[in-house]
Amino acid sequence: MNPLDRYEPLVDDVDAFRAACDRPLPSVVRTNEIAATPARVREAFDEAGVAYEPVDWHDGLFRLPDGNPGGNWPYVHGWTHGQEEVSVLPTLALDPRPGERVWDACAAPGSKTTQIADAMDDEGTVVANDNNLGRLSALRHNAERLGITNAIVTNQDARNFSTKPLGFDEFDRALVDAPCSCEGTCRKNPDVLDQWTLDHVHAVAGIQKGVLARAVQATRPGGVVVYSTCTFAPEENEAVLDHVLDEEDCELVEFDLPLDTDPGVTQWDGETYDESVTRAKRVYPHRNDTGGFFCAKLRVGGEETEVGA
Amino acid sequence: MTDSAPTNDGQQFDRLPETPADREVEGRASRAEVLDWWAERFGIGGGVFEEYSFWEKGAGKIWIFNGEATDPSEVEAVGMTFLRTRQEHWKPTGRAVSRFGSRATKNVIELDPEQASRFAAGDDQDIPEWDGDWGYLIATHEVAGESVPIGVGLYLYDELRSVVPKGSRADLPVVE
Numbered sequence: 088m089n090p091l092d093r094y095e096p097l098v099d100d101v102d103a104f105r106a107a108c109d110r111p112l113p114s115v116v117r118t119n120e121i122a123a124t125p126a127r128v129r130e131a132f133d134e135a136g137v138a139y140e141p142v143d144w145h146d147g148l149f150r151l152p153d154g155n156p157g158g159n160w161p162y163v164h165g166w167t168h169g170q171e172e173v174s175v176l177p178t179l180a181l182d183p184r185p186g187e188r189v190w191d192a193c194a195a196p197g198s199k200t201t202q203i204a205d206a207m208d209d210e211g212t213v214v215a216n217d218n219n220l221g222r223l224s225a226l227r228h229n230a231e232r233l234g235i236t237n238a239i240v241t242n243q244d245a246r247n248f249s250t251k252p253l254g255f256d257e258f259d260r261a262l263v264d265a266p267c268s269c270e271g272t273c274r275k276n277p278d279v280l281d282q283w284t285l286d287h288v289h290a291v292a293g294i295q296k297g298v299l300a301r302a303v304q305a306t307r308p309g310g311v312v313v314y315s316t317c318t319f320a321p322e323e324n325e326a327v328l329d330h331v332l333d334e335e336d337c338e339l340v341e342f343d344l345p346l347d348t349d350p351g352v353t354q355w356d357g358e359t360y361d362e363s364v365t366r367a368k369r370v371y372p373h374r375n376d377t378g379g380f381f382c383a384k385l386r387v388g389g390e391e392t393e394v395g396a
Numbered sequence: 397m398t399d400s401a402p403t404n405d406g407q408q409f410d411r412l413p414e415t416p417a418d419r420e421v422e423g424r425a426s427r428a429e430v431l432d433w434w435a436e437r438f439g440i441g442g443g444v445f446e447e448y449s450f451w452e453k454g455a456g457k458i459w460i461f462n463g464e465a466t467d468p469s470e471v472e473a474v475g476m477t478f479l480r481t482r483q484e485h486w487k488p489t490g491r492a493v494s495r496f497g498s499r500a501t502k503n504v505i506e507l508d509p510e511q512a513s514r515f516a517a518g519d520d521q522d523i524p525e526w527d528g529d530w531g532y533l534i535a536t537h538e539v540a541g542e543s544v545p546i547g548v549g550l551y552l553y554d555e556l557r558s559v560v561p562k563g564s565r566a567d568l569p570v571v572e
Contacts, residue, residue: 122494122495127539127540127542130539130540130541131539131540133540134539134540134571135569135571157566158566158567158568159568160539160544160568160571161539162566163516163546163564163566163568164494164539164544164546165491165494165495188464209462210447210462211463211464212463212464212465213463220472223472227472227473228563230473230476231476231477231491232491232564234476234491234494234495235475235476236448236460236461236462236463236475236476236495237461237462237463237475238463238473238474238475239461239463239465239468239471239473239474240471240472240473240474241470241471241472242471242472251470252465252467252468252469252470252471253464253465253466253468254464254465254466255464
């Protein structure tokens, strides 16, 4: 079975959705503003004759219609990083600031970690964690290549993450870009559709709940937690939010993303979710000609404490 | 050194002592020596690194870190690799040069477009016209009107050896 079939009731234009899912995505790079401005990257591409197209909702992104994002000087200098367009969304929602303490719970291979460090002007502390040691080497390579100096890399199970090795015991912000079924990446890697199973959906949903709960616990009162996946499965999205809203002191908040999105769904497969999950955002491939994505922003409950205090 | 003197544990991060007088672990570079080295070798003043802390993990590998940490002994990385010490000639990492090398005022060798591409590919090349110091140099080239560091070269006997690590080598077109 093609798992995309099961999501047809959720989308407004099934034909457009399916057609978009069948089209490959172009290579895209994000400017690493620790090293260069988007204007410098454009100048260097122009000088070298590298074809590029802007992305209208983010001036630091460039589509490279000829592919080969690593085959040019801006890449070698760490000015650019290959990253799918929708993958920049969770960090935009997280909105980390210089000087803060930020946790990237499932960080490898580091696209979001490095984008977070960039948004922090490389000041403050971003703790990049992943339970997979092999994938951490890719993260470290990317962080070094982009000149990130404010990251601590840890290798723990995020569900019971310990802040013991750190100089503090709670974060201002946390990102849970969770391992998932990944159907949203089918335009880059169609194999994900063949490998999809409902058993995996249920197994990974349990992990997602554990990681998101720990992220809420590890974030200070008034702090921000962003939850994101690249799956359309409500079991891994709204159901995970619904569970954590019940178990932990937190709420879903409204937020803006710079492209067209659909609200989270409150009903799926006989289950009903908390009404506030409509504040989460679904990104369908046919809306903006991107990959698929899901993103939610939570505020941790309790009285606000001072940032960095 | 007595039996009880602390030794370097290559598996964990330890903060560098402030000065040689504060040194407890034999052979460990001090922060002051690291800052002096960058100032003397490349003219990059200590003010640039004022906010950063320095850590050793492995035999002489120094990391530069801009975040908060008290006891990061159990973590995989703090910041980025910066400098190789515990050898006669200290060697900056290519990443350190890429990140901070644009501030260098000496021991910088500007490469022409063809030389730059060969350097990035990891090739050694004869550059007899260099009349500066031997040893580790910052290789730069011009990108859209500005000089940009590429990495670290080792200059000996009229030859610039590219020490770009294998995993970072790139086959790039010559951009005139």
